[in-house]
Amino acid sequence: MIEIKFRGRGGQGAVSASEILGRALFLDGKYPQCFSLFGGERRGAPVVGFLRVDEEPILLKCQIYHPDHIIIFDPSLINEDEILQELKPGGMVLVNINEEMDFLQSLRKFKIGFVNASLIAKDTGVGSTLNTVMLGAYIHLTNLVKMDTLVEAVKTMVPSKMEENIQAVKEGYRQVKIFEVEE
Template sequence: MIEIKFRGRGGQGAVIASEILGRAFFLEGKYPQCFSVFGGERRGAPVFSFLRVDDEPILLKCQIKHPDQVIIFDLSLAGEMEISRELKQGGIILINTSREIGSFKELRAFKMGLIHAGPIARKAGLGDTYNTAMLGAYVRLTNLVNLGTMIEAIKAMVPSKVKANIEAAQEAYQQTKIYEVAGISLS
């Protein structure tokens, strides 16, 4: 079973992103379980969304305390130490950031993907909603679902601007920088 945590703010699309990713896994024959925890029902408030994926129906009906993977929409919400403490050993991190890998001193024990998703979304005409760009980056980083399946899931689930969302996912897939542990570049 894989446990994934999405960290974002209300309005950034982290919840929808977790649902789209769940759908993509479902389309590939897996059993997803997706749920969200809100700090407050308003834009800008911290939002956590969770996704479990397994080969069989998931019996756990409780929160995810130590995820295998964390997807960070907004770095201002958590310090590196906090992320490092909550992630399982051998975990994977995807971060939306313009920073270089060298600046993430506390996360060198994890495989990481960096993507500056904002400009990609804006270029595709999506404004500040960069969740589909994050999903494209996720596919590139983890290789756990096919890009084609992800596009199918995006088509089925985004409420509008389907073409722009697909473009954002594809562009982010291309631009994602991947680093094995200790910041060694793979791309």
């Protein structure tokens, strides 16, 4: 089983990203389980989405405390101590940032991907919603689902600005970088 945590702010698409990826995994014949943690927060408040996926039906009904992967939509939500405590050994972090940052040094035992999702979303016309960009970057790093399957899920779950969102997926996939720490 793979467990994924999506951290973002209301309006960035972190929760919908978990749902879109869940749909793609379902289309691929896997068993996804999506859920989120947020209350009546306003746009811009921190939100957390979760996704489990397995080859077998998932019977767990609890929060994900130690994810395999963490996807961070807003760099202000990066908490190194939390990542170090939560992420499973050998885990992966994907961050929306515009350049490699010094904080990444402390996370060198994990695979780290970074992409300037905010710029890509703006350039492709999807605005401030980063879900499709981040998912394109994520599937490049993990190969968890094929591009065609993710695009199919985007078509069914994000019918507005469909072409822009498909382009955002492809640009996220193309532009993600893996942070390599020099030892």
